[in-house]
Amino acid sequence: MSSTPSEPFESALPIELEQRIFELAAYTDPLLVPTLMVVAWRVKQWVEPLRYRIVIYVWPDLAATGLNGHRSYPLLKDLRPNHLQGRVNRILSTHPTILKNSTRHLCLNQTPHRDLLHAASSVEDLWLVPDSFHSSLPELLGALTLKRLHCTPATLFSDQWQNASRNHFTHSLFSNVTHLQILLIRSIDAAVETRIGLASLPNLTHFAFTDDIFLPEGTTVLGTCQGLRVLVFKLTFTRFPPLPTELGVDSRFVQMVCAKGIKDWHMGALTGMDFWVRAEEFIAKRRSGEVDCLEYVIPGDESENLP
Incomplete structure (x- = not known):
């Protein structure tokens, strides 16, 4: 008798495409993983690693x-x-x-x-x-x-x-x-x-x-x-300490508030969007002229709006 669990779920899709679909679902919403794991043994093997x-x-x-x-x-x-x-x-x-x-x-x-x-x-x-x-x-x-x-x-x-x-x-x-x-x-x-x-x-x-x-x-x-x-x-809260002039005019420098640092890190790990990306986008706007080239402060605190 085989020790491999029976497969209650059969699919007409090619196995490679099926695996990609389940992995994408698990990657997009990790909370789905426990549910996906009971669909079929093969699905469990595909998606369980994404929990970690x-x-x-x-x-x-x-x-x-x-x-x-x-x-x-x-x-x-x-x-x-x-x-x-x-x-x-x-x-x-x-x-x-x-x-x-x-x-x-x-x-x-x-x-x-x-x-x-x-x-x-x-x-x-x-x-x-x-x-x-x-x-x-x-x-x-x-x-x-x-x-x-x-x-x-x-x-x-x-x-x-x-x-x-x-x-x-x-x-x-x-x-x-x-x-x-x-x-x-x-x-x-x-x-x-x-x-x-x-x-x-x-x-x-x-x-x-x-x-x-x-x-x-x-x-x-x-x-x-x-x-x-x-x-x-x-910064973890809004304040404006004295800044060396040479620093503020360099387009690579950004000052920002991020009160929920670990939560912001977690969102970055989950979605790729974190304070690093926000800083990169702001720098690009300074260089393109969309934002004043002498403006180095990102307004607001996006980390406060994380779910």
């Missing part, structure tokens, strides 16, 4: 920021700390190959689970909330091919971050990064360290920062990072 394209691994206090109601893939959240380990272990034991082949976007806001990072080895887009420090984190991330990284360097390198004799941006974890957002640059020394380090990133095209202490370094960054196309000063 985005994984969010957070404590319950962060889940309260608005992710709960967001249309999403399975989120490792709303769990008491003593239950979190068990949930992760179950996913790792039942879906290790799926995580490796499918997970591209990962959000962590606590000490990362080593096995999770090993299993999700194809992650390209990582958001690290500042309290997620662990001494082995740089080593674990260095094994990934990260293209987008949102982090606090002090989180990655602990107290060594203030060691001016070491350029932490030469670490292998930054080698493929094109989009980098640095959170919490709270001192002049950290701002200088960041400015010097950015010039060593070979593939950097987009950079965002959230602290006005870095503003004096912005013009230098635009001059020393030859491949930089977008520089974003990203």
Whole structure:
């Protein structure tokens, strides 16, 4: 007797076209995946990996920021700390190959689970909330091919971050990064360290920062990072700190408000539309004349309108 489950659903479509249709439906609306998985065994095999394209691994206090109601893939959240380990272990034991082949976007806001990072080895887009420090984190991330990284360097390198004799941006974890957002640059020394380090990133095209202490370094960054196309000063509420004149007239610079940062990241992972894209579109309008070439502030806050 065959161990393969029977197929209750028969289709007159070519199998390749049928697979493409179901995958597109699952990709477009991940909430459909559980329903699609019971259509037929073959459909389950096609669409189940798409449930794990985005994984969010957070404590319950962060889940309260608005992710709960967001249309999403399975989120490792709303769990008491003593239950979190068990949930992760179950996913790792039942879906290790799926995580490796499918997970591209990962959000962590606590000490990362080593096995999770090993299993999700194809992650390209990582958001690290500042309290997620662990001494082995740089080593674990260095094994990934990260293209987008949102982090606090002090989180990655602990107290060594203030060691001016070491350029932490030469670490292998930054080698493929094109989009980098640095959170919490709270001192002049950290701002200088960041400015010097950015010039060593070979593939950097987009950079965002959230602290006005870095503003004096912005013009230098635009001059020393030859491949930089977008520089974003990203605020969580509307305010207008003094801005170096040279920075405001450079069409690559954008100032914007994005109060719901992780939610905006999640929408970008889900649909491709996030603050990076909004900045790119605004820059294009400056250059085409649709927006005044001296205007660098994107009005409003699109993140507030996310579902």
